Amino acid sequence: MPDLFDTDTPTETTAPRPLADRLRPQSLAQVIGQSHILGDEGPLGVMLASGSLSSLILWGPPGVGKTTIARLLAHETDLYFEQISAIFTGVPDLRKVFDAAKLRRQNGRGTLLFVDEIHRFNKAQQDSFLPHMEDGTIVLVGATTENPSFELNAAIMSRAQVLVLERLTIEELEKLALRAETEMGRTLNLTDQARRALVEMADGDGRTLLNLIEQVLAWKTGAPLDVDALTKRLMRRAAKYDKSGEEHYNLISALHKSVRGSDPDAALYWYSRMLEGGEDPRYLARRLLRMAVEDIALADPQAQSICLHAWETYERLGSPEGELALAQAVIYLALAPKTNAGYVAYKAARNAARQSGSEPPxxxxxxxxxxxxxxxxxxxxxxxxxxxxxxxxxxxxxxxxxxxxxxxxxxxxxxxxxxxxxxxxxxxxxxxxxxxxx
Incomplete structure (x- = not known):
């Protein structure tokens, strides 16, 4: 069997290899993080121990090891590793992949088909995997950064186990940094505070951290760099935020529940996170008004006026000054007395209206x-x-x-x-x- 991890070819030994590639784990035991799925009692640990690997959907943010885990699963189960990307693969390409997998199966070897960005395939393309999953031609391992329950067909979801990969913790990223220093044969010339800042800049993404470390190690510096010197040389990574995706709904949910829970500090934090992610302040203004109507209502009738005035102020001032008016509305809503009695009464009245039909006054x-x-x-x-x-x-x-x-x-x-x-x-x-x- 060819070694999937053998890179000793004439062209590759002479070409420079990125640090992230050099540190690619050679076994699942070397993977940093994801112990909840890779441990002995985790779903992948149990599958490998039993010698039975089912189709999987690996769901998680970038840089947490989805591709690496898929490669290693193929290696440890003696399956041929075939990788495609939904971005660049069309129907003719899929046919070739399936035909090759059928031929391979006839010769006694299975195929682990890794599909990166699987959520980008349309319904028909996703359906094309089903017969080959059912007859054992392929073991499908799809990777996605989007919520599978929103993006993948129910038929795919019913035939594959969804495994949630988590952002790497600060401690796990620090382990990765130590491994990088060992590989490079030298340590980062940073103060302790700057080292911590560097790790935090990665925002839970291992690949990003290795890229940052590679940049820092290439600098010619004298005394260890402090936080100010580091941040001048490096741009902080933009926070993960998709204004049309799940993260958008996660953060607005966090903001709404923080307001409902009367926590102005948490509410301001999530409000700021959404602004930093590029959210339209007008959307936030609409949602704040909804919070005033739904969760504060007649416990403080002025809350709606505060929100409307903040919205109007934003329209007149724009960013960034107008965002302060919305922030003040966030604080007011969080500290206002809460009630949903009007909301409950409205729903009950609507239900009674439906049930009573056309009864006249x-x-x-x-x-x-x-x-x-x-x-x-x-x-x-x-x-x-x-x-x-x-x-x-x-x-x-x-x-x-x-x-x-x-x-x-x-x-x-x-x-x-x-x-x-x-x-x-x-x-x-x-x-x-x-x-x-x-």
Whole structure:
């Protein structure tokens, strides 16, 4: 069997090799990180111990070892490793790959087909893998940075186990840095604080860290560089953020829940993370207004006005000054009293409206502009509330066939505390009026 990791060819021994390539693990035991799937009790550890490898979807951010793990799985299971990218592969290319895998299988060897960026294949292309997965022609290992449940067909998902790869921790990145220093035969000429800053710049991406280390080791420096000197020479890596992908929804969810949880510091952090990622402040303004309506509502009616004014301020000032107005709205919302009583009442009322169908209003609250409508009883018995004691008649305003429900149940927080007193006051008057009429 050819050695998949043999790079001793005449052209490759003379050509410079990137540090990331030189440090590529030669066995799964050498992989840094992902112990939750590679350990003895992890899914891959169990599969390899049993000698049965199923199709997999490796889901995780860039630079955490998806391609490396796929290569090593093929090596350790004696499967032929075939790698394609969904970006560059079309239907004719897929046919050639499947035909080669069939021929290989006839000769007694299986194929591990690694598909990078598998989420970029359309539905028809994804469906083309199914028969070859089912008859054992290929073991599919797909890699994706996007949520598979959003991007992959249900048929693929049902035939492959999804394994979630995690960003490398600071400790794991430090191990990788030590391995790089050993390979290069020298240490990074950085202060302890600058070394930590370098590791943090990688943002959990091992490949990025090795590229940064390679740059730093190439510098000719005297005294160890401090953080300021390091950051002047290196650009901090942009945070992972896709305004149309899952990360967008993850961060707005984190912001919303931090506001709901009355944590202004966390809310400001996630708000800032989205701005740093390039999010449109107008989108954030819309979402802040939604938070005011959904989670604060009548506990603090001013919250909606604060959000609208912040939005208007942003439209007049633009970035970056207008973003401060939105940040102040974030703080206000986080510290405002919270209630979802109006939201719950609205949903309950909508549900009751659907169930009650076309029940008409009671005739006493209908107008009677014609004599025929008066003859039909429209408006008969209507009590004008301003003429009633306390300005409250206590009449029934629901359909005659409908038992009176209670949708709105205000909480004892913020301004809604006052509204709770009012609802209880009117409920008491209504009971009193109804008792006197019976």
């Amino acid at each position: 009671p005739k006493h609250i209908l107008n009677a502009p014609t004599s025929m409508m008066k003859d039909q009883g429209y408006g008969a018995g209507y009590a004008y509330d301003h003429d009633a004691e306390d300005g409250f008649s206590g009449q029934n305003y629901f359909p005659d066939t409908m038992q009176r429900p209670t949708f709105y149940k205000p909480v004892d927080r913020g301004f809604e505390r006052d509204l709770k007193k009012r609802t209880e006051y009117f409920a008491g008057l209504r009971a009193k009026r109804n008792a006197s009429q019976n």
